[in-house]
Amino acid sequence: MNNQYVIGIDFGTDSVRALVVNAQTGETLGTHVHEYARWKKGLYCNPATSQFRQHPLDYLEGLEATITGALANAPDEVRQQVVGISIDTTGSTPCAVDETGLPLALRPDFAENPNGMFILWKDHTANAEAEEINELAHHWDTDYTKYVGGIYSSEWFWSKIVRTLRVDEAVRNQAFSWIEHCDWVSAMLTGNTNPLALRRSRCAAGHKALWHREFEGLPSEEFLTKLDPLLGGLRDRLFTDTYTSDQSMGHLSAEWAEKLGLSTDVVVGVGAFDAHMGAIGAEIEPYAFVRIIGTSTCDILMAPNDEIGHRLIRGICGQVDGSVAPGMLGLEAGQSAFGDVYAWFARLITGPVRDLLGDEAADTLSRQLIPHLSTQAATLPVTENDVIALDWINGRRTPDANHTLKAAISGLNLGTDSPKIFKALVEATAFGSRSIVDRFIQEGVPIKKVIAIGGVAKKSPFVMQTLADVLNKPIQVASADQACALGAAMCAAVAAGVHPTMEAAQQAMGSGFDAEYTPRPEQSAIYEILYQKYLNMGQFVENNSFSRLNVMSVS
Numbered sequence: 001m002n003n004q005y006v007i008g009i010d011f012g013t014d015s016v017r018a019l020v021v022n023a024q025t026g027e028t029l030g031t032h033v034h035e036y037a038r039w040k041k042g043l044y045c046n047p048a049t050s051q052f053r054q055h056p057l058d059y060l061e062g063l064e065a066t067i068t069g070a071l072a073n074a075p076d077e078v079r080q081q082v083v084g085i086s087i088d089t090t091g092s093t094p095c096a097v098d099e100t101g102l103p104l105a106l107r108p109d110f111a112e113n114p115n116g117m118f119i120l121w122k123d124h125t126a127n128a129e130a131e132e133i134n135e136l137a138h139h140w141d142t143d144y145t146k147y148v149g150g151i152y153s154s155e156w157f158w159s160k161i162v163r164t165l166r167v168d169e170a171v172r173n174q175a176f177s178w179i180e181h182c183d184w185v186s187a188m189l190t191g192n193t194n195p196l197a198l199r200r201s202r203c204a205a206g207h208k209a210l211w212h213r214e215f216e217g218l219p220s221e222e223f224l225t226k227l228d229p230l231l232g233g234l235r236d237r238l239f240t241d242t243y244t245s246d247q248s249m250g251h252l253s254a255e256w257a258e259k260l261g262l263s264t265d266v267v268v269g270v271g272a273f274d275a276h277m278g279a280i281g282a283e284i285e286p287y288a289f290v291r292i293i294g295t296s297t298c299d300i301l302m303a304p305n306d307e308i309g310h311r312l313i314r315g316i317c318g319q320v321d322g323s324v325a326p327g328m329l330g331l332e333a334g335q336s337a338f339g340d341v342y343a344w345f346a347r348l349i350t351g352p353v354r355d356l357l358g359d360e361a362a363d364t365l366s367r368q369l370i371p372h373l374s375t376q377a378a379t380l381p382v383t384e385n386d387v388i389a390l391d392w393i394n395g396r397r398t399p400d401a402n403h404t405l406k407a408a409i410s411g412l413n414l415g416t417d418s419p420k421i422f423k424a425l426v427e428a429t430a431f432g433s434r435s436i437v438d439r440f441i442q443e444g445v446p447i448k449k450v451i452a453i454g455g456v457a458k459k460s461p462f463v464m465q466t467l468a469d470v471l472n473k474p475i476q477v478a479s480a481d482q483a484c485a486l487g488a489a490m491c492a493a494v495a496a497g498v499h500p501t502m503e504a505a506q507q508a509m510g511s512g513f514d515a516e517y518t519p520r521p522e523q524s525a526i527y528e529i530l531y532q533k534y535l536n537m538g539q540f541v542e543n544n545s546f547s548r549l550n551v552m553s554v555s
């Protein structure tokens with residue numbers, strides 16, 4: 001049989017990557033990474049107010065650059081035998097679009113308006129709106145939050161829509177509909193971006209937009225208009241049906257086929273979030289807990305519907321039939337900051353160096369800092385009296401979303417140096433992970449193995465060993481450098497009909513594991529004590545922080 005090729009594209013927080021993969025063997029033929037130009041300059045963002053926006057042009061430029069870059073060295077026969085493309089993105093990262101599905105920021109009148117751009121997952125400007133959704137849902141006949149862990153988050157679709165419609169009259173007047181990043185890019189490739197006709201991702205809709213079969217789709221018009229009359233009529237301009245990532249979105253449009261040098265026979269698969277396709281790439285199986293460890297973490301567990309579907313798992317980011325693989329329940333959790341905690345500490349140290357000694361010195365320091373601190377921290381003993389930190393620097397995603405929470409560090413003295421603080425921050429991210437694992441187990445969801453993918457999993461043996469010690473569980477690291485893009489390629493192979501199921505695609509295209517971290521009993525025992533201190537400190541901070549309603553009134 002002739003070889004067939006598929007392309008997997010993974011839109012991360014800072015960059016996008018494409019992989020060209022042999023759909024029969026999983027061999028990678030080409031890859032290319034592109035950093036978002038506007039995002040890199042910090043445009044349209046304000047970390048102090050948790051505003052993080054991405055311009056659609058960053059995505060479009062990245063889409064073309066990565067696919068053409070990944071195909072650059074491929075012979076002509078490979079291009080002719082590309083049969084599928086699938087896309088994963090971060091989420092919930094929605095954008096206001098006009099009647100044609102064009103993101104408002106692609107129109108001249110909104111080109112510089114952050115409210116007409118994609119509202120990145122980590123944007124927390126809608127904390128007050130999330131709280132309103134929770135209040136209303138918890139007192140409504142149907143608790144629409146019941147399949148998303150019982151707490152709606154400011155990182156998600158409806159919070160962001162309500163907030164944007166309230167604060168921006170121009171967007172309010174021009175936004176016909178709203179679209180998730182993963183749906184828009186996939187739709188773009190097919191040339192059909194009509195918001196009323198394009199196929200919406202089950203993964204995005206179920207985890208972030210409160211879509212469920214039991215609700216006959218999205219929350220009722222009555223609920224939405226009670227939340228805010230500004231939402232009136234929007235439900236009908238969104239969607240009722242949703243599609244899993246084994247399905248086709250359509251075929252590559254003539255315009256994109258020409259741009260990319262591919263055929264219009266190429267099937268474009270239905271998109272999904274990075275973590276869910278990453279879990280496929282990491283060869284997820286029932287009750288494996290796949291952690292995508294990068295800027296943030298996203299944790300995915302997959303279980304047969306008939307075994308777990310009847311339970312409502314509290315405090316996670318949702319349980320959605322088919323969000324990972326069709327016929328299986330996909331459960332999502334995660335931490336809003338993981339590598340971002342270390343990045344913050346590195347910025348804290350390099351900031352004054354940049355001011356005083358200039359960019360060159362600061363850039364040199366910045367490149368070496370985290371590896372250097374990791375080496376130093378790894379030599380420190382783990383003791384009961386170590387510095388304790390909380391990982392909530394970007395709020396808490398799970399368990400029990402609360403993005404008004406802040407991080408803290410305790411136990412400092414005059415002998416506390418930067419490696420000691422760095423070690424505490426790494427442990428804090430591991431303790432945050434432990435509280436998620438404990439929640440799954442408390443809620444009756446067993447975890448049979450832990451698999452890690454993502455930048456931190458590949459780059460930092462120190463972090464991964466600490467995590468294994470704190471979880472007191474072995475962790476396997478997938479060998480694929482780009483597991484999310486590989487997962488997208490596997491989804492493309494299924495959507496294009498090369499493999500009948502995700503499982504078959506995983507068997508044919510999977511690349512296995514190349515590292516395993518085993519917990520060290522001595523460290524694990526001390527971490528049990530330190531974890532209790534982390535929980536106590538978390539409780540103290542939570543009890544003494546502004547209540548959510550206070551935050552609403554001061555914002």
Ligand SMILES: Nc1ncnc2c1ncn2[C@@H]1O[C@H](COP(=O)(O)OP(=O)(O)O)[C@@H](O)[C@H]1O
Binds near residue numbers: 295374
């Ligand atoms: N050597 C390292 N040790 C620990 N963390 C690291 C290291 N190098 C980079 N990081 C962290 O990795 C994160 C980026 O992860 P990555 O998976 O590459 O990106 P993304 O989350 O955008 O997909 C950053 O937050 C950064 O702080």
Ligand SMILES: O=C(CO)[C@@H](O)[C@@H](O)COP(=O)(O)O
Binds near residue numbers: 013014089274298
């Ligand atoms: O939250 C999700 C998916 O639900 C992720 O998109 C989000 O954590 C972003 O992931 P990265 O840290 O950029 O890999």
